[in-house]
Amino acid sequence: MKKLTSRQIEILRFITTFIKNNGYGPSVEDVRLFFGFKSPNAVTCHIRSLINKGYLSKELGKARSIKIKFSPFSGIPILGKVAAGKPVVVEDFSEDVLFSKDEMENVFALRVKGDSMQQAHIYDGDYVIVRRNVGINNGDIVAAVIGEEATVKYFKKIKDKTFLIPANPSYKPVEIKENFILGKVIGVYRKI
Amino acid sequence: MKKLTSRQIEILRFITTFIKNNGYGPSVEDVRLFFGFKSPNAVTCHIRSLINKGYLSKELGKARSIKIKFSPFSGIPILGKVAAGKPVVVEDFSEDVLFSKDEMENVFALRVKGDSMQQAHIYDGDYVIVRRNVGINNGDIVAAVIGEEATVKYFKKIKDKTFLIPANPSYKPVEIKENFILGKVIGVYRKI
DNA sequence: AATTATACTGTATATTTATACAGTAGTCAA
DNA sequence: TTGACTACTGTATAAATATACAGTATAATT
Secondary structure (H helix, E strand, C coil): CCCCHHHHHHHHHHHHHHHHHHCCCCCCCCHHHCCCCHHHHHHHHHHHHHHHCCCCCECCCCCCEEEECCCCCCEEEEECCCCCCCCCCCCCCCEECCCCCCCCCCCEEEEEECCCHHHCCCCCCCCCECCCCCCCCCCCCCEEEECCCCEEEEEEECCCCEEEECCCCCCCCECCCCHHHEEEEEEEEEEE | CCCCCCHHHHHHHHHHHHHHHHHHCCHHHHHHHHHHHCHHHHHHHHHHHHHCHHHHHECCCCCCCCECCCCCCCCCEECCCCCCCCCCCCCCCCEEECCCCCCCCEEEEECCCCCCCHHHHHCCCCCCEEEEECCCCCCCEEEEEEEEEEEEEEEECCCEEEEEEECCCCCEEEEEHHHEEEEEEEEEEEEE
C-alpha cells in the first residue's frame, strides 16, 4: 500500500467519515466546501491521487460514486489503550479496525448448534463468520454441509481423503466430499 | 415497522444489494433500467413509499443520496439452514443479519487482555464489541476504565455504589465511579 | 360505494455534479 | 536542474440526476 501525504490522509478521513455518517458518499462540492477550496479541481486531483494509490475507486462521470477500497477509518474502530478518564476517541491513522470492507468480502454467518466445538471455545448459539472461496489447510476450522445440516469442524486431509474432526472428543470424525465444504471459519461472534 | 408490498421488497432488495456490491447507491436511472420501467417517476414513487414506511431516507435533490434506515438485506447474512449440497443462497425477506447498520451505531471494539472473564467465555485476545450511551442493568457486562487500562467486567449496583465484578473468582470486585464506564458489551468477537 | 394506496406511463426541466483544460507555486528525489 | 509529484486557483461545460406535474388503471380498505 502506497504511502499517503498528510493532506491525502485528511481527504480520505473526511470521505470515510462522511460515508459513515450519511450512508452515501460526498460530492466533489461537499469536499470542496469542507476544506474551503476555491476550485472543484483541487478535490478532483486529490481523489485521483487516492485512486492511483489504491485507496479509492470511482465510476467516471457518476455522481457520488466513490467507493472505498482501503481505509484505516472504516469498520469498527479498535480502541486498544485508553487514557485515564473519558471520552474515548479514535486516535489516528494507524488505528486498527474490525470488520473492514475488505475483511468482510464473501462472508456469511452460521448459527452454531450443539457442543461439538466447545473445546475450541465455540458454543451453542454462537455465530461463526465464514469466508467462501479461500484456501483451506489442515487444522483450519471449516463450515460444511453434512446431510441437511451445516456444521463446524476442524479440517484434516489425509492423502486424498477429507475428514471433519470435532474438537469435542465425545464425537467422532466424519469423512466428507470436499465440495460440501462451505468455507473457512475466520471468526466467532457471540451476542450478549 | 410498516409492512411492505412485494414490489417494494424487490426495490429495497435491489437498493441494498446495489450498495453492498458497488459501495455507493443507485441513481433513479439505475433502478429504472433494472426493473425496465419506462418512466423515472415509477422509481421516485417507490422510493417515496419506502421513505414513508421508514426503510429509507434521502436528501432532496442530491444524487445517489439514498440512506438505508432499515433493511433485512444489509449486514452479514445469517444462513441458518442449508439445503443439501451447494450453493448456499440467502433465502428471503425475513432472513436475519449480523452487524446491521442499526445494530452497529455508536459501537467500538476493545481487545481483551487477561483471563478475568474467561468463565463468561471471554478470552485473552478476543474483541469485545461495546455500545456507548445505552442503559446498563445489574448483571450486564460492561467495559470500563480503571486507572490507565480498559477492562471488561460484570456490572453491579448496590444502593449508590457501583462495582465491577470479574467472572473469574480468583479476582476481586472493584468499586468505581459510574462515569468511568465506557459502555455495554453487546458482543464478543474472536478472529481465527 | 367512495376513498386511499399501489404501480406505473410520459414529458419536461432545473440543478447537481463531475470533469476537462489552462495555469501557478512549492517540494522532493535523481 | 530537470522532471515528477503535490497542492492548489479559475473557468467552462457536458452530462448525470432528481423531481415536478399530469395522467391511467387496478387493488385494497373503510
